[in-house]
Amino acid sequence: MKIVARPVVVTEVSLPQRRKKSPIKYSHKHIWTRVFLIATSLLFLIPFYWMINTALKTNPELAITPPTVWPQQWAWDNFVRAITTIPFLNYFLNTVVYTVLAALGAVLSNLMVAYGFACIEWRGRNLIFYLVLITIFIPFPIAIIPLFDLFAWLHWINTLLPLVVPTFLGSAFYIFLLRQFLLQIPKELLDAARIDGASEWRILWLVAAPMAKPAIGAVAILAAVGAWNDFMGPLIYLQDDSLHTLSIGLQAFRSTHDIQFNLLMAASILVVIPIVFLFFACQRFFIEGVSLSSIK
Amino acid sequence: MVAGRSIYAGKRERAHLLKGLLFISPWIVGFSFFVLYPTIYSFVISFFRYSGIQPPVWLGWQNYIRLFTDPLVGMSVQNTLFYAALAVPIGLIISILLALAMHREVKEVSLYRTALYLPSIIPVFALSFIFIVLINPQYGLVNSLLGRFGVPQMDYLSDPTGAKVVMVVMAQLGAGNAALIFLAGLNGIPKTLYEAARIDGSSHLGCFLRITLPLLSPAILFNLITGVSGGLQVFQQAYIMTAGGPANGTLFYMYYLYRNAFSYAQLGYACALAVMLFLFGLVLALLLYWFSQRFVNYDAS
Numbered sequence: 216m217k218i219v220a221r222p223v224v225v226t227e228v229s230l231p232q233r234r235k236k237s238p239i240k241y242s243h244k245h246i247w248t249r250v251f252l253i254a255t256s257l258l259f260l261i262p263f264y265w266m267i268n269t270a271l272k273t274n275p276e277l278a279i280t281p282p283t284v285w286p287q288q289w290a291w292d293n294f295v296r297a298i299t300t301i302p303f304l305n306y307f308l309n310t311v312v313y314t315v316l317a318a319l320g321a322v323l324s325n326l327m328v329a330y331g332f333a334c335i336e337w338r339g340r341n342l343i344f345y346l347v348l349i350t351i352f353i354p355f356p357i358a359i360i361p362l363f364d365l366f367a368w369l370h371w372i373n374t375l376l377p378l379v380v381p382t383f384l385g386s387a388f389y390i391f392l393l394r395q396f397l398l399q400i401p402k403e404l405l406d407a408a409r410i411d412g413a414s415e416w417r418i419l420w421l422v423a424a425p426m427a428k429p430a431i432g433a434v435a436i437l438a439a440v441g442a443w444n445d446f447m448g449p450l451i452y453l454q455d456d457s458l459h460t461l462s463i464g465l466q467a468f469r470s471t472h473d474i475q476f477n478l479l480m481a482a483s484i485l486v487v488i489p490i491v492f493l494f495f496a497c498q499r500f501f502i503e504g505v506s507l508s509s510i511k
Numbered sequence: 512m513v514a515g516r517s518i519y520a521g522k523r524e525r526a527h528l529l530k531g532l533l534f535i536s537p538w539i540v541g542f543s544f545f546v547l548y549p550t551i552y553s554f555v556i557s558f559f560r561y562s563g564i565q566p567p568v569w570l571g572w573q574n575y576i577r578l579f580t581d582p583l584v585g586m587s588v589q590n591t592l593f594y595a596a597l598a599v600p601i602g603l604i605i606s607i608l609l610a611l612a613m614h615r616e617v618k619e620v621s622l623y624r625t626a627l628y629l630p631s632i633i634p635v636f637a638l639s640f641i642f643i644v645l646i647n648p649q650y651g652l653v654n655s656l657l658g659r660f661g662v663p664q665m666d667y668l669s670d671p672t673g674a675k676v677v678m679v680v681m682a683q684l685g686a687g688n689a690a691l692i693f694l695a696g697l698n699g700i701p702k703t704l705y706e707a708a709r710i711d712g713s714s715h716l717g718c719f720l721r722i723t724l725p726l727l728s729p730a731i732l733f734n735l736i737t738g739v740s741g742g743l744q745v746f747q748q749a750y751i752m753t754a755g756g757p758a759n760g761t762l763f764y765m766y767y768l769y770r771n772a773f774s775y776a777q778l779g780y781a782c783a784l785a786v787m788l789f790l791f792g793l794v795l796a797l798l799l800y801w802f803s804q805r806f807v808n809y810d811a812s
Contacts, residue, residue: 248615252609252613252627253623259687261645262630263641266644269650280649281655282650327535327537328534330534331531331532331533331535335527338527338528343535350542352736352793353550354744354788355744356765356768356785356788356789357553357786357788357789358546358553359785360556360782361553361556362545364552364563365549384537385535385537385538385540386541390538419534443634444632444634446634476644476647476650487633487637491629494628501628501632505688505695506691506692
């Protein structure tokens with residue numbers, strides 16, 4: 216079975232530079248637009264400049280007031296010191312495990328559910344889908360205490376289970392994103408596969424999934440970033456220091472040991488780098504996720 | 512809904528129903544355990560005194576009466592509304608402006624898009640650490656820059672209002688995400704509309720008010736709802752940067768709820784707080800929905 220058709224992307228953020236126009240038009244027309252964009256971009260990047268600047272200062276230089284705007288001497292060993300003063304690698308590994316499992320869970324469960332809503336016709340599916348949509352708007356805090364009680368009863372506190380297991384049980388927003396995409400698969404294609412005798416399960420993985428790659432990528436990345444950045448979940452469920460993720464690990468360390476600012480910034484750089492790396496590697500999926508989430 | 516239902520035998524239809532339910536079963540389990548059960552549980556427990564260890568004791572409406580007379584609830588509501596009322600509208604305006612600017616055909620737009628979007632995926636906890644340093648009177652850039660213009664040095668986090676304003680400013684670093692959603696919306700507006708309006712003699716501002724804004728309204732609604740919902744749940748920044756202080760100036764509603772649940776072991780009272788937030792969020796969502804029915808334009812044709 217070979218499928219060549221590819222669903223049309225809903226609303227791709229079209230790159231303006233694709234539209235070829237004579238370069239003369241650019242020269243002076245948009246000066247104020249440029250000034251505004253450059254100014255805001257710089258403003259948005261200043262915190263990161265200061266993070267790097269502070270992270271690379273030696274302790275004596277850190278004490279200088281007013282602070283120097285660029286390290287006189289690049290203290291690369293701050294990174295080593297940051298990693299060794301904090302059980303950084305431990306936190307890092309915990310975070311990676313959580314992130315990978317969360318992305319995996321989000322893709323597997325939500326793709327399956329979205330397929331059930333988009334590609335199988337059954338009575339009442341639209342009604343239930345409304346229910347899914349409504350749950351997007353239910354404020355999460357109402358669930359915190361009951362879930363803590365439930366997970367405590369299951370003896371899941373101080374394990375990654377309360378964070379990971381829910382990701383395998385569907386998430387309204389990702390179901391919505393994937394369903395949007397799967398709805399564009401031509402019905403004939405699915406029916407052809409059915410006539411060939413393929414089960415729905417096979418059709419999901421061999422027909423639908425390959426065609427929904429952009430949306431799957433977007434969901435995987437959104438879920439991964441969500442897990443990497445999660446603070447409240449680990450704060451509530453991971454009280455044991457050896458299980459800390461980076462988010463609460465750094466916070467706990469800062470408040471108990473009064474960590475030096477250059478080391479705190481060095482550690483922050485190490486937290487931020489994987490996200491930045493992921494962004495540049497999968498920029499397409501990030502953009503896809505944003506454009507998919509703009510409800511039409 | 513189902514085309515040609517008559518050819519489906521009852522058996523066939525039941526098979527489809529079963530298949531459908533089977534595929535959405537992860538959601539059914541998730542919904543039952545993470546939405547249905549917690550919502551009911553929170554409502555019930557909010558009428559009890561419950562520490563999580565001893566069995567719950569019936570209190571009637573007492574938690575709710577306490578909630579309306581608790582000065583810290585009043586304080587945390589004020590703080591949260593202050594934060595949301597500033598952070599959300601400012602964020603909307605900034606992101607619309609950024610989207611409009613990126614929509615202009617500037618050649619190197621992908622550079623700006625990257626620079627503006629990237630901060631929005633940086634974890635809030637990391638941003639909080641960075642801002643602690645950035646605005647620190649001794650180690651920070653902000654004070655040393657302002658000092659050159661004669662502004663006296665100040666520890667913004669030691670002032671109740673200053674600390675909230677810092678968090679409002681920090682929240683703006685997330686504007687890139689909303690801006691891209693607006694940009695997608697702008698790209699969906701047909702160029703011919705503007706050309707037609709131009710021929711009719713509309714000004715730039717007229718075009719913006721009569722074409723851009725109405726056609727962008729679904730995206731505005733989406734960003735407004737997610738913004739408000741996030742704004743009402745603000746927590747992390749305060750936990751990391753100020754621990755709720757100074758003088759409870761950054762004790763946000765979510766933070767007070769968290770403390771009641773996990774520091775004071777007053778789970779019943781915390782549930783009452785959660786129920787109130789839930790009801791408030793629900794009413795707000797319904798209001799926005801009602802509002803959207805009247806003003807939001809879903810027809811781009």
